[in-house]
Amino acid sequence: MATRIPGISELSTTDLPVLKPFLPRSSPQLHTSAWLAGFSPWTGLLLFLPLMLWPFASHAAGNYTIIDAFGTLWHWIPFLLKSGFLFNVIISLFAMLIGTAAGIVLGLGQISKISVTRKISWFITQLFRNSPWLVLLFIVLLAFPFEITVFGVIIMIPDWMKAVIGLSLPIMANISEIVRGAIMSVPTAQWEAAESLAFSRQQILWRIILPQCFKRMIPPWMNWYAILTMATPLCSLLGVEEIITLSRQAMEAENNHPELLVPFYSFALGLFFIYCYPIARMTMYLERRYAVKI
Amino acid sequence: MTSKSTEVIVSIKDVHKSFGELEVLKGVSIDVRKGEVICIIGPSGSGKSTLIRCINALNDIQGGSINVCGIDVTDPKLQKLELRKRVGMVFQQYNLFPHKTALENIMMAPTLVLNEDKETVRKRAFALMQKVRLEGKENAYPGELSGGQQQRVAIARSLAMNPDVMLFDEVTAALDPETVKEVLVTIKDLAQEGMTCILVTHEMGFAREVADHIYFTDNGVIVEHGPPKTFFTKAKDPRTKEFLSQIL
Ligand SMILES: Nc1ncnc2c1ncn2[C@@H]1O[C@H](COP(=O)(O)OP(=O)(O)O)[C@@H](O)[C@H]1O
Ligand SMILES: [Mg+2]
Numbered sequence: 001m002a003t004r005i006p007g008i009s010e011l012s013t014t015d016l017p018v019l020k021p022f023l024p025r026s027s028p029q030l031h032t033s034a035w036l037a038g039f040s041p042w043t044g045l046l047l048f049l050p051l052m053l054w055p056f057a058s059h060a061a062g063n064y065t066i067i068d069a070f071g072t073l074w075h076w077i078p079f080l081l082k083s084g085f086l087f088n089v090i091i092s093l094f095a096m097l098i099g100t101a102a103g104i105v106l107g108l109g110q111i112s113k114i115s116v117t118r119k120i121s122w123f124i125t126q127l128f129r130n131s132p133w134l135v136l137l138f139i140v141l142l143a144f145p146f147e148i149t150v151f152g153v154i155i156m157i158p159d160w161m162k163a164v165i166g167l168s169l170p171i172m173a174n175i176s177e178i179v180r181g182a183i184m185s186v187p188t189a190q191w192e193a194a195e196s197l198a199f200s201r202q203q204i205l206w207r208i209i210l211p212q213c214f215k216r217m218i219p220p221w222m223n224w225y226a227i228l229t230m231a232t233p234l235c236s237l238l239g240v241e242e243i244i245t246l247s248r249q250a251m252e253a254e255n256n257h258p259e260l261l262v263p264f265y266s267f268a269l270g271l272f273f274i275y276c277y278p279i280a281r282m283t284m285y286l287e288r289r290y291a292v293k294i
Numbered sequence: 295m296t297s298k299s300t301e302v303i304v305s306i307k308d309v310h311k312s313f314g315e316l317e318v319l320k321g322v323s324i325d326v327r328k329g330e331v332i333c334i335i336g337p338s339g340s341g342k343s344t345l346i347r348c349i350n351a352l353n354d355i356q357g358g359s360i361n362v363c364g365i366d367v368t369d370p371k372l373q374k375l376e377l378r379k380r381v382g383m384v385f386q387q388y389n390l391f392p393h394k395t396a397l398e399n400i401m402m403a404p405t406l407v408l409n410e411d412k413e414t415v416r417k418r419a420f421a422l423m424q425k426v427r428l429e430g431k432e433n434a435y436p437g438e439l440s441g442g443q444q445q446r447v448a449i450a451r452s453l454a455m456n457p458d459v460m461l462f463d464e465v466t467a468a469l470d471p472e473t474v475k476e477v478l479v480t481i482k483d484l485a486q487e488g489m490t491c492i493l494v495t496h497e498m499g500f501a502r503e504v505a506d507h508i509y510f511t512d513n514g515v516i517v518e519h520g521p522p523k524t525f526f527t528k529a530k531d532p533r534t535k536e537f538l539s540q541i542l
Contacts, residue, residue, distance in 0.1 A: 200407075
């Protein structure tokens with residue numbers, strides 16, 4: 001064929017002008033969101049109650065009571081929120097922003113007409129999609145310098161920024177797959193109709209193909225945001241200040257009473273639930289809506 | 295029918311086309327003069343779609359030559375976009391852009407490809423909607439239109455580029471019997487206005503009525519061709535006879 005559309009004409013075979021269900025290859029298909037959205041709002045939170053009550057049962061005899069433990073938690077909550085969870089949110093937002101921007105470029109690279117670009121984009125995508133996130137985080141944290149000098153000005157790079165880079169890599173790779181999958185879900189017939197009207201490849205992509213599959217990319221994209229947010233505590237293993245790191249430090253400051261463990265970590269778990277649950281519900285809602293109509 | 299000039303506008307000479315090992319076109323030659331209506335008929339899989347897709351370079355060819363409006367389609371430096379501005383194509387499955395209204399579907403290519411003034415194009419698009427008898431449906435999305443209506447928008451969309459040649463690939467094959475007629479009427483109007491048309495069709499009555507010349511293809515070759523009168527009544531080749539007996 002004179003006008004092969006690499007990665008598209010070869011694999012997409014239908015003649016019909018319909019959008020096929022969009023299945024990004026072998027990604028955990030909204031699995032996380034589906035699971036999370038499966039809770040009803042209150043049972044979700046109620047699940048944490050037994051956890052919180054656990055100290056009553058096991059340490060009722062100690063002189064550091066569960067009341068003390070909750071009092072301590074109460075005392076630390078503003079700090080945990082402002083200096084801790086806020087950073088989880090900030091890290092997740094920046095990582096998502098960078099990951100999305102880079103992922104779109106990489107995804108378009110995967111359907112490039114230039115075979116070298118296509119292969120390199122594919123390789124980068126697969127590499128970061130299939131690497132453990134923690135390993136990526138370690139590499140970035142250790143490989144990046146503590147400071148860079150720009151025009152004689154020394155700029156310190158805080159650890160959380162490195163964490164952003166580290167987490168944006170797997171996001172980039174997964175967004176790349178979403179973009180590629182969405183573009184491929186548009187039937188070849190749309191490309192051919194546009195080609196026969198003398199549209200250029202750029203015009204076809206930006207004016208005809210992407211507008212059709214844009215909405216379909218939103219649910220999987222949001223799904224990855226929820227996954228990313230829930231992965232931000234990984235940064236605590238690297239000493240980045242976020243909620244888990246600070247919870248540990250707070251407990252240390254409170255003489256490491258074992259009664260503190262469950263209230264503190266349950267609190268963190270609850271926060272993640274409260275933050276991610278609406279996103280998951282929204283994801284599933286949009287998924288259902290866009291599945292019916294384009 | 296309008297008088298035909300003798301100027302050959304599409305010249306297909308000994309075209310060979312293969313998909314890998316499979317040779318689909320085995321030396322096909324057709325000349326189409328300006329204003330002529332050509333119908334290509336033949337059994338499914340005989341290479342009809344492949345042939346007309348070669349004319350606007352959606353498929354490339356391995357042998358022979360194709361010349362459209364003076365543009366050599368086999369030229370390695372072929373400006374595909376220039377060729378496609380001259381050749382309109384309508385598909386079996388309409389292939390309208392689902393995220394655009396009927397009017398936007400028609401306006402897109404002239405504004406974006408030909409860089410024409412938007413208001414001029416809008417006027418032309420309204421006129422075209424009228425021409426294909428769809429006035430009032432300008433703001434409907436393809437999903438809100440019947441198959442026959444979508445196909446007429448698709449025809450208008452191609453016409454908006456002011457092509458010299460129109461290609462139709464079994465454009466009524468996916469339609470309900472009731473809506474087939476409205477599309478055929480549209481094409482007939484075009485033919486009578488002197489548009490050069492190359493049609494692949496199974497509508498024998500229509501072919502007999504509007505075609506200047508009919509080509510019967512089987513297994514990648516043209517078995518027999520001629521003007522409708524002689525073609526339908528005096529077919530000589532047994533393959534043609536068998537095909538016609540099945541379809542008529
Ligand atoms: N893109 C393609 N790749 C491989 N084989 C193809 C392709 N398109 C068509 N063919 C084959 O070419 C032959 C002719 O197809 P086609 O031109 O669509 O026939 P028709 O339109 O007459 O039914 C068929 O055997 C078909 O399977
Ligand atoms: Mg066909």
